[in-house]
Amino acid sequence: MAMTDVAHDAVDYVRPAEVAEEELYHPKTWLGKYVFSQDAKIIALQYSMTAMAVGLIALVLSVLMRLQLGFPNVFSFITPDAYIQFVTMHGMIMVIYLLTALFLGGFGNYLIPLMVGARDMVFPYVNMISYWVYLFAVLLLLASFFVPGGPTGAGWTLYPPQTILPGTPGADWGILLMLVSLGFFVIGFTMGGLNYVVTVLQARTRGMTLMRMPLTVWAIFTATVLALFAFPALLVSAVMMTLDSVLGTSFFMPAIVSMGQTLDHSGGSPVLFQHLFWFFGHPEVYIVALPAFGIISELISVHARKNIFGYRLMVWAIVVIGGLSFVVWAHHMYVSGMNPYFGFFFATTTLIIAVPTAIKVYNWVLTLWRGNIRLTVPMLFAIGFVFTFINGGLTGIFLGNVIVDVPLSDTYFVVAHFHMVMAVSPVLAVFGAVYHWYPKITGRMLNESLGKFHFWVTFVGLYCIYYPMHYLGILGVPRRYYANGVTDFIPESAQTMNAAISIAAIIVASTQLVFLYNLAVSSTRGKPAGDNPWGATTLEWQTATTPPTHGNFGKELPLVYRWAYDYSVPGAKEDFIPQNVPASGDTGDAR
Amino acid sequence: MVLAIILVLLVVGSVLFHFLSPWYLTPIASNWGFIDDTLTITFIVCGFVFVVINLFLAYCVYRYRYRKDRRADYEPENKRLEWWLTAFTTVGVIAMLAPGLFVWAKYVEVPENARLVEAVGQQWKWTYRYPGTDGILGTVDIRHVDANNPFGMNPDDPNGQDDVLVSGQEIHLPLGSPVKMLLRSKDVLHDFYVPQIRAKMDLVPGMITYFWFTPTRAGRYDVLCAELCGSGHYNMRSYMVLEEESAFNAWLETQPTFADTQVVKVAAVGGSLVEQGQQVAESQGCIGCHSIDGSPGVGPTWQGLAGRTETLADGSTVVVDDDYLIESIAAPNASLVAGYPPIMPPYQLDEATMAALIAYLNSL
Numbered sequence: 001m002a003m004t005d006v007a008h009d010a011v012d013y014v015r016p017a018e019v020a021e022e023e024l025y026h027p028k029t030w031l032g033k034y035v036f037s038q039d040a041k042i043i044a045l046q047y048s049m050t051a052m053a054v055g056l057i058a059l060v061l062s063v064l065m066r067l068q069l070g071f072p073n074v075f076s077f078i079t080p081d082a083y084i085q086f087v088t089m090h091g092m093i094m095v096i097y098l099l100t101a102l103f104l105g106g107f108g109n110y111l112i113p114l115m116v117g118a119r120d121m122v123f124p125y126v127n128m129i130s131y132w133v134y135l136f137a138v139l140l141l142l143a144s145f146f147v148p149g150g151p152t153g154a155g156w157t158l159y160p161p162q163t164i165l166p167g168t169p170g171a172d173w174g175i176l177l178m179l180v181s182l183g184f185f186v187i188g189f190t191m192g193g194l195n196y197v198v199t200v201l202q203a204r205t206r207g208m209t210l211m212r213m214p215l216t217v218w219a220i221f222t223a224t225v226l227a228l229f230a231f232p233a234l235l236v237s238a239v240m241m242t243l244d245s246v247l248g249t250s251f252f253m254p255a256i257v258s259m260g261q262t263l264d265h266s267g268g269s270p271v272l273f274q275h276l277f278w279f280f281g282h283p284e285v286y287i288v289a290l291p292a293f294g295i296i297s298e299l300i301s302v303h304a305r306k307n308i309f310g311y312r313l314m315v316w317a318i319v320v321i322g323g324l325s326f327v328v329w330a331h332h333m334y335v336s337g338m339n340p341y342f343g344f345f346f347a348t349t350t351l352i353i354a355v356p357t358a359i360k361v362y363n364w365v366l367t368l369w370r371g372n373i374r375l376t377v378p379m380l381f382a383i384g385f386v387f388t389f390i391n392g393g394l395t396g397i398f399l400g401n402v403i404v405d406v407p408l409s410d411t412y413f414v415v416a417h418f419h420m421v422m423a424v425s426p427v428l429a430v431f432g433a434v435y436h437w438y439p440k441i442t443g444r445m446l447n448e449s450l451g452k453f454h455f456w457v458t459f460v461g462l463y464c465i466y467y468p469m470h471y472l473g474i475l476g477v478p479r480r481y482y483a484n485g486v487t488d489f490i491p492e493s494a495q496t497m498n499a500a501i502s503i504a505a506i507i508v509a510s511t512q513l514v515f516l517y518n519l520a521v522s523s524t525r526g527k528p529a530g531d532n533p534w535g536a537t538t539l540e541w542q543t544a545t546t547p548p549t550h551g552n553f554g555k556e557l558p559l560v561y562r563w564a565y566d567y568s569v570p571g572a573k574e575d576f577i578p579q580n581v582p583a584s585g586d587t588g589d590a591r
Numbered sequence: 592m593v594l595a596i597i598l599v600l601l602v603v604g605s606v607l608f609h610f611l612s613p614w615y616l617t618p619i620a621s622n623w624g625f626i627d628d629t630l631t632i633t634f635i636v637c638g639f640v641f642v643v644i645n646l647f648l649a650y651c652v653y654r655y656r657y658r659k660d661r662r663a664d665y666e667p668e669n670k671r672l673e674w675w676l677t678a679f680t681t682v683g684v685i686a687m688l689a690p691g692l693f694v695w696a697k698y699v700e701v702p703e704n705a706r707l708v709e710a711v712g713q714q715w716k717w718t719y720r721y722p723g724t725d726g727i728l729g730t731v732d733i734r735h736v737d738a739n740n741p742f743g744m745n746p747d748d749p750n751g752q753d754d755v756l757v758s759g760q761e762i763h764l765p766l767g768s769p770v771k772m773l774l775r776s777k778d779v780l781h782d783f784y785v786p787q788i789r790a791k792m793d794l795v796p797g798m799i800t801y802f803w804f805t806p807t808r809a810g811r812y813d814v815l816c817a818e819l820c821g822s823g824h825y826n827m828r829s830y831m832v833l834e835e836e837s838a839f840n841a842w843l844e845t846q847p848t849f850a851d852t853q854v855v856k857v858a859a860v861g862g863s864l865v866e867q868g869q870q871v872a873e874s875q876g877c878i879g880c881h882s883i884d885g886s887p888g889v890g891p892t893w894q895g896l897a898g899r900t901e902t903l904a905d906g907s908t909v910v911v912d913d914d915y916l917i918e919s920i921a922a923p924n925a926s927l928v929a930g931y932p933p934i935m936p937p938y939q940l941d942e943a944t945m946a947a948l949i950a951y952l953n954s955l
Binding site: 008073076079080081084149153154155159161162165166167168169254255256257258259260261262267268269270271304305306307309310311312313335336337340341343344347348351352354355358359361362365366368369370371372373374375380383386387390391394395397398401402403404406407409410411460463467468471472474475476478480481482483484485487488489491493494497565567568569570575 | 594597598601605608609612613614615616617625626629630633637640641644645647648651652655656657658661662663664665666667668669672673676677680681684687688691692694695696698699713714715733734736738743774777778779780782784786787789790791792793794795796797798800811812813815816817818819820821822823824825826828886887888889930932933934935936937938
């Protein structure tokens with residue numbers, strides 16, 4: 001069985017094929033090739049560009065929030081209602097429509113078939129539909145900016161009852177569009193997700209045992225499995241809330257007097273919604289984090305010219321973290337009014353997750369140790385990720401430990417923590433990944449000077465934004481406040497800090513334009529990359545052409561003889577040996 | 592080289608920031624010093640890990656930077672090292688979790704002799720209820736809530752007649768004796784939050800939640816809402832006054848019981864008409880949405896309101912006079928000011944109360 005393979009021993013023999021290769025679908029029209037494409041690589045680009053476009057909107061929303069927080073009463077168009085609408089849409093877009101879509105729909109689609117040695121996803125047609133359903137979900141969501149009352153301002157967690165009551169902006173149209181859009185997102189994702197899982201399980205090339213797969217594939221695969229289990233909880237809660245709102249049912253709505261009016265609801269449970277939401281919401285954290293883990297493992301190993309340290313433990317850590325992520329959800333609810341005895345259980349499970357997570361961090365750092373580190377732009381972002389992830393991971397221990405969470409929950413400490421661990425770190429991983437794989441996607445390198453500028457401003461800037469924010473939270477400044485007003489325990493200096501954070505945020509946000517410029521210009525004017533500019537071992541760098549064409553590998557699929565991390569093998573001619581080189585090819589010419 | 596230096600600077604800067612920043616826990620005013628202690632333990636363990644790993648990271652980046660003539664080590668696994676690191680991490684986690692759960696066990700066990708006090712939340716104000724001389728809180732139901740019975744007291748429950756109802760802006764508590772805060776919401780989620788107490792808990796409509804603490808330091812502290820509750824969330828404020836038992840008892844004496852509220856009207860509290868109006872505005876929660884200093888809010892500011900010309904949602908304009916104010920209080924959505932959501936509930940005030948409120952509005 002594959003799992004018992006000694007991961008790093010190369011072989012000379014790969015079993016013969018049992019069935020003939022299936023013929024690929026070949027598009028006949030321009031539309032079929034580039035728009036309604038069934039090629040995972042095109043779909044990946046469609047997903048990525050849509051996600052980045054909508055992410056740009058969320059970025060602008062965050063700048064608007066920072067304007068209000070840093071300079072209250074200066075921008076009269078930012079009303080209290082507008083502010084919480086920005087908060088809500090920023091959060092939901094970033095978590096679901098940007099990061100989830102980008103990591104799974106974007107990187108998943110591009111990398112899985114190429115890295116496991118498949119010609120395409122297993123179900124290309126469903127894969128195509130997946131993207132168009134996602135696009136429809138995005139359009140529905142954006143439409144809520146244009147309906148009466150605007151988008152919902154319920155917070156991205158959409159906690160009832162306020163979500164559908166008149167004291168919250170967007171309680172009539174905005175929230176409905178949000179719920180319907182989420183429903184479509186889940187449907188679209190499920191189509192794509194099944195594809196990723198089946199492709200990894202069934203379409204790996206010969207010799208690509210599970211324990212020879214690159215960690216990127218392991219991570220995206222596990223994240224997809226998590227998503228397939230977790231998203232249904234979001235779907236059912238969206239359906240029930242829609243019914244509460246439209247038909248007046250009472251799944252989440254108890255008896256209420258809202259704004260002087262006695263409502264017809266009775267008997268529903270707001271806490272039930274929170275359980276459903278976080279049953280989805282916590283795995284969601286890892287749906288975003290795991291792909292970042294995988295990508296970082298890849299980047300660090302390639303650019304340190306050293307095998308990833310402790311590969312098997314890294315795989316198990318991914319799987320264990322994924323499993324545990326389903327039994328920790330209520331650590332988001334320590335002060336929600338649920339039975340307080342839950343606290344013992346969920347604090348314990350949550351802190352257990354710290355162990356496999358710490359192992360991942362140790363192994364990244366130990367991979368660098370005694371490596372031969374090339375500080376390329378992808379490597380800079382990878383090291384930046386490790387730094388911010390250590391910070392964000394450690395503050396997670398504060399919030400996971402139930403009693404420590406009590407004073408910190410609903411303060412800026414929470415905001416700082418989850419941005420550090422779920423925004424800054426994954427975004428640094430995304431940037432690293434883009435700089436790393438862009439040469440394969442376009443055949444050209446991104447401009448290195450612009451890349452370095454982008455890295456330094458983004459990395460140092462983001463850290464300076466979020467690190468001090470923790471201390472506002474420890475002081476007790478509550479989150480989701482339009483203005484702090486006159487509050488005795490908040491000193492004047494906190495407002496100065498807020499202004500400084502806002503200025504840093506504006507600088508970091510504008511710097512992303514440099515990145516977009518680099519993406520656009522380098523696609524035609526960048527330095528030609530060649531097939532394997534980084535000297536990497538994994539299969540996507542061994543394609544016949546760059547960028548890879550339809551079918552990925554030309555006439556013959558590559559055969560895999562070794563694990564994905566043969567870097568600096570003693571006695572080998574080069575400091576890397578691609579996965580498709582047999583054991584006897586070790587000492588000879590690696591190509 | 593540059594990266595290694597920057598990483599070291601960020602580590603050093605973070606540690607310095609921790610010790611030098613003016614923002615840290617507020618001085619505690621309850622018995623939950625244990626919470627601060629577990630926070631400190633967590634800071635020590637996590638801070639140690641943060642510094643050590645990141646300095647090692649910086650060292651690696653510097654020491655093993657690329658040289659053409661060098662090869663990286665080839666070491667796929669090192670079981671011994673991996674086991675040591677796992678064990679070390681496990682010990683660190685236990686060192687933080689064990690005291691945490693120990694304190695949590697105290698937190699969930701409410702002392703038998705705790706005094707019951709109820710905080711009631713609604714968009715966007717706080718009210719409070721104390722059991723009367725019988726020590727029992729009367730039963731309540733959301734169906735009993737109306738303008739004359741904002742707490743939803745069961746009028747037929749004899750235990751409730753002597754309950755003390757506080758609609759003002761303050762909750763008072765005596766020092767030194769444990770308090771069980773019962774939390775009840777009439778509409779949406781809220782969270783009763785006083786930073787100096789450390790403990791906090793959501794209010795959930797449809798159920799009663801609670802937490803307990805013992806006040807230890809006299810003072811007047813901000814009460815905030817810590818769970819997003821709609822447009823006026825950030826303005827849902829009140830104060831907690833912690834004082835000696837005698838002062839507390841004297842204060843409690845002056846507050847009306849439920850039976851009192853059924854005969855005495857809101858405005859009959861004494862003082863000038865403007866002062867009475869100010870009390871009405873505070874007790875009815877008006878200032879949660881309407882600022883009195885000109886700052887923007889969920890509703891139009893009251894500063895300079897009287898005589899101002901407002902543009903209405905239908906495009907017409909109106910000069911604000913007493914008649915317009917009375918209409919806007921009794922039927923807020925009839926002539927809504929442009930740019931504001933139609934979310935203000937109608938208020939049925941008796942004539943004297945209305946007169947007081949209008950006098951207050953005209954004084955601003």
